[in-house]
Amino acid sequence: MLAGQAASLRVNLFLHATLVAYYKKGANIMTYTDQEKTDIIAQYRQGKPIQELCAEYSVCVRTIYRWAKLYCPAVPDERRTCTVKEYDALLRRVAKLENMVAILQTVGCTVHAPLKERLGELELLYGQYDVHTLCEAMNVSRGTFYNHILRNKRSNAWFQKRREEYCGLIREVFDEYRQVLGAEKIRTILVQRGHQVSPEYVAKLMKEMGLTSIRSTAKQDYMKLHEPEKKRNVLRQQFQADRLNQIWVSDVTCFKLGELYLYTCVILDLFSRRVVAYKVSRKNSTQLITSTFKDAWEQRAPDTGLIFHSDRGAQYTSHRFRQLLHERAVVQSFSNSRKPHGNAVAESFFATLKKEDLYRKDYTSEAAFKRGLASYIEFYSTQRPHRTLKNLTPCQVEDAFMSDKS
Secondary structure (H helix, E strand, C coil): CHHHHHHHHHHHHHHHHHHHHHHHHHHCCCCCCHHHHHHHHHHHHCCCCHHHHHHHHCCCHHHHHHHHHHCCCCCCCCCCCCCHHHHHHHHHHHHHHHHHHHHHHHCCCCCCCCHHHHHHHHHHHECCECHHHHHHHHCCCHHHHHHHHHHHCCCCHHHHHHHHHHHHHHHHHHHHCCCCCCHHHHHHHHHHCCCCCCHHHHHHHHHHHCCCCHHHHHHHHHHHHHHHHHHCCCCCCCCCCCCCCCEEEEEEEEEEECCEEEEEEEEEECCCCCEEEEEEECCCCHHHHHHHHHHHHHHHCCCCCCEEEECCCCCCCCHHHHHHHHHCCCEEEECCCCCCCCCHHHHHHHHHHHHHHHCCCCCCCHHHHHHHHHHHHHHHHHCCCECCCCCECHHHHHHHHHHHHC
16 A cells, blocks of 8 residues: 555656746746756656756756767666566566577588588588577578578488487486476476587487377276276177176167066077066166076076176166176176177067067056066077077077087
């Protein structure tokens, strides 16, 4: 608040002084000798506010500034300070001049040498200093220098040697700092170690070598590392089995019965295509999946190493169901996301069920639906031939397998 009031006061003084000087212009014009003007400017140089000078001597601000240029132009202003922006610009200018001096001391010719000779000398320093500084030091246009570089780059053995050198340095720093640094920080470390190189060149070489900071891909790499263990696709759409109880496939479908939605879960043996177990529920829940699997397990008692394949539905990926499979040493397999044919056998069964039974009959109750479903599954397993099974029924395939086994 005090700062604002002070600023307002200075503005008022400035306006007052200007008006006073203006109105006195015709009637009572103040005149000052050169010595008096010098004294006034000396006060200004020493830090006295210009508004106070204007009010005291009845002159306008423009007059003070004009006198400052005419009188005491060489008097230093020890109180004057520069802004942060001006200071940074001065630092950059000093650094650039130092680099230009270093360039002139390094090259083996002068700025008056033939252009071809100067380009050859600058080519040796390319990458150690920025192009602007190089070209300004040797009085060469950037366009000419870039054309020279691009023309000779592929056939120049020096560039290849320099590239190999920096590739080794970059990889060394990258590994030294546990592969967590990007191009900018690697470039900073190289400069600290005496290697002048641009961040763009470091980034280019890192891309060519396939080096990426693990900070940028840490989460993705972690997920990729653990995702295959959690939801890997063991079958990879190879829906074939060599024996019974080697691979089971499962899925859930929904059928609307009036205002009621009924969910049916089935488990099929991939070898015989027989429905091992099924359940009907009004909720598509984990309980539906686990109870169906338990029924199938009790009926078949499969050997260790059973593969259970399904889609990535929440019920199949739930901790409860996966723990159930883990306790029985069952290998869980998932179809890939957004791949409609990833669980083709189970989905094909439901398509056949709906076309051959559910869409053809008008079930009026849940009990009638369950009876019809049981009847069709019995028909599907014992009477309906399957082209995949060489027109045998699932039961015939299982009987033949058991006969060969015995």
